[in-house]
Amino acid sequence: MTVEGRPGQLYEVRAYTPLRLEVIGGVRSIEVHGDCKSLKLSSPQATYEVDRAGYTSWQVRVKAER
Amino acid sequence: MSDENPFEELELNVTADEAQQNYIPILAAAGIQGIYDAQATYHELLNQLPLLYAQSLQHYEELDRQGPQFVTSDLKVDESLRWSRVALDQLKICNPYVGWSYVSGYGSSGTGTRPMYAWYFGEPTTTSWAFLDAGGAASLEEAFRFLEKYPRKDGAMPHEISQSATLVDWFDKYPYAYIHPDSNLWYLIAMGRFYHFTGDEEFVRQSWPHILRAYQYCLSIMDPADGLLVIPKDGWGSMELTGFSKDAAMAGEWIAALHTVRDLARMAGDSALSKECVQREEKADASLEREFWDPQLEYYDYGLFTSGEPVTYLNPAIGWSAWLGSLPRNHAQAVLEKLSTASFLADWGQRNMSLADPRYTEGSYHIGSAWPFATAGSMLAQFKYGDAVQAFLTWRAMLGLRDFDAPGDMPEVLTGTYHRLLDDAVPHQMCSEMMAIPGLVDGILGLDLDVPNHALKWAPSPPPTWPNVALQHFPYGLEKMDLELRQSCGLLTASIRPTGSQTVKLQFSPALPMGSNVVSVKQDGKPLVYQVENRGSDALVVVNTVFSAATQIEIHYQPGVALEMEKLPLLEGDLSRNLRILRTS
Incomplete structure (x- = not known):
């Protein structure tokens, strides 16, 4: 996924899936609640480059395995 | 005083x-x-x-009870959609001099301005999806008949008609009645939508002379060299400013209008006109891409100044062209991705100018604000092109505006940078309702009626946290239908219960979670032939079948991954802070 967010802001994207998810990049952690996996996201850059909206973009890469 | x-x-x-x-x-x-x-x-x-x-109480109880019912898994959504029907209904007025019809909104006029939007506009045409989906076909008929009373001699359809139109020389001495040449385009598009949705051939035949005149006016301002419309001097295009001659968003509307006239001409038995429209549409399509698509920016230029110089402004109104189906798929997707960026999309809607544009002026009506109506086009197109995760978050955020200032109504416009209404915004605006019920019916459920051809397309992309969603007593021509979608892990069930017995061709194409593998598709227990298109963000299953009585389609699948974003709450005055998902694959 390509996402945009505010630097320093913690975001949550919920993935509804029975598959096992493995983080490749762009995700701080995954909390598993049965088939609902909660992906905690925040921008990974150490020095943030923000646009005029104060947002920065990054890639979220997660591998799903049956 | x-x-x-x-x-x-x-x-x-x-x-x-x-x-x-x-x-x-x-x-x-x-x-x-x-x-x-x-x-x-x-x-x-x-x-x-x-x-x-x-x-009054009885009126609203009947209004609520008699229209289609929207039953989702979210009570706040259901309530907001019920209020949408009330908000539209309350705009009907009678001016004894001008006639019965729908004004565009209510708001304080202050001490020295017009009564804001409490006069007549062509707005029911741009809001036609909301009227029809809410069960208001008769309201749209009234609005059509009203507008058809006031075309200019050359066929230009009215954009706005003052409450004092018969007391002053409104149509000749003031510029506003016919300032928007795209009023004709929206009239034609809405008439086509009305025809396909209701199948009311008799009504459309009665309107046929007006349809022809509206079309002929468009031809009178068409540039024969490229087949695109030229905005008359001192007229407005998709942006309500003068000085432009061509407008890419208007070109997209023209392409959609030609498509409509093609269909209506077939209905009227005018095959020559139908063929003419096909040729004009092909030419306009090619011209829009050749003249305005910028491969470096992956977006369309705004259009041309009257001098012929290109206008390098990224106009979000082109999102409507994506929704109307006037853009090539890859260009539509590129446009929608840009419109989802935080520079364009505030947490409360689409800005009319990107924050990245140095000309952006905070709080400007034209270049520094966010409009629910402008948001509707791109949001509906996102559902259409498989960006349902972002589209759903936008839709939920926009429904929240109904509680924002005038409870029960949707406001006209907010500022671009801060979560608050523009100082002179109208708190009750007709076209803003395009966000609400159409967001469910045309967006999430992807319902597309073609009553004259006994056809129905149903392309839903339900959010994963909704175990069920239903439309009850939804109009299908003279009949009604109950449509219900239920989902659990690995099973999607669609039920249709028509009140009539006509045979309807159904294309059912739900979006399953990305990476899902389809195991079987059955209708009433019998296997159906299906195709799967992996769109990256989802897996689209396509089946073509028919029904003439209650029927049920079950799709069993090995589930992939369905996403939903958490929505961070906002207070009045806040900056945007929610996540944007630009691309999922």
């Missing part, structure tokens, strides 16, 4: 306790000499208060 202070103030001091224990009616009566006697009206209101209150 004096000219210096042309208003009077009325102050009521009522405590919360008093308000809970007493019924405090507020009556207002105004008159027109010889037609309405203000004093008599006031006394009639006062004397018949209980009866009038009961009649």
Whole structure:
């Protein structure tokens, strides 16, 4: 996924899936609640480059395995 | 009242306790000499208060009960959609001089301006999806007939008609009645939508002379060299400013209007006109891409100045062209991705200019604000092109605006940078309702009726947290249908219960979670042939079948991954802070 967010802001994207998810990049952690996996996201850059909206973009890469 | 202070103030001091224990009616009566006697009206209101209150209550109960019912897994959504029907209904007025129709909104006129949007616009045409989906085909008919009373001699359809139109020389001495040449385009598009949705051939045939004149006006302002429309001098295109000659968003609307006239000409038996429209559409398509698509920016230029120089402004109104199906798929997707960026999309809607553009002016009506109506086009297109995760978050955020200022109504416009209404925004605006019910019916459920051809397309992308969603008593021509979608892990069930027995061709194409593997598709227990298109963000299953009675389609699948974003709450005055998902694959 390509996402945009505010630097320093913690975001949550919920993935509804029975598959096992493995983080490749762009995700701080995954909390598993049965088939609902909660992906905690925040921008990974150490020095943030923000646009005029104060947002920065990054890639979220997660591998799903049956 | 004096000219210096042309208003009077009325102050009521009522405590919360008093308000809970007493019924405090507020009556207002105004008159027109010889037609309405203000004093008599006031006394009639006062004397018949209980009866009038009961009649009003009955009216809203019937309005709520008689239209289609929207049943989702979210009670707040259901409530907001019920209020949408009320908000549209309350815009109907009667001006004894001008006629019955729908005004565009209500808001304070202050001390020296017009009554804001409380006069007549062509807006029911741009809001036609909302009227039809809400069960308001008859309302749209009234609005069509009203607009058809006031075309200019050359066929230009009215954009706006003042409440005083018959008291001044409104149509000749003021520029506003016909300032928007795209009024003709939206009239034609809405008429096509009405025809396919209702199948009411008789109504459209009665309108046929007006349809032809509206179309011929478009031809009269068409550049024969490229087949695109030229905005007349001092006229407005998709942006309400002068100085432009061509407008890419208007070109997209023209392509959609040609598509409509093609279909209506077939209905009217005019095959020559139908063929002509096909050729014009092909030419306009090619011209839009050749003249305005910028491969470096992966976006369309705004258009041309009257000098012929290109206007390098990324206009979000092109999102409507994506929704209308006027853009190539890859270009539509590129446009929508850009419109999802935080520079364009605030947490409360689409900005009319990107924050990245140095010309952006915070709080400007044209280049520094966010409009629910402008948001609707791109949001609906996102559902269409598989960006349902972002589209759903936008839709939920926009429904929240119904509680923002005037509870029950949708506001006209907010500022671009801060979560608050523009200072002179109207709190109750017709076209903003395009966000609400169409967001469910045309967006999430992807319903597309073609009653004259006995066809129905149903392309839903339900959010994963909704186990069920249903439309009850939804109109299908003269019949009604109940449509229900239920989902659990690995199973999607669609049910249709028509009141009639006509055979309807159904294309059912739900979006399953990305990476899902389809195991079987069955209709009433019998296997169906299906195709799967992996769109990256989802897996689209496509089946073509028919039904003539209650039927059920079950899709069993090995689930992939369905996403939903958490929505961070906002207070008035906040900056945007929610996540944007630009691409999922």
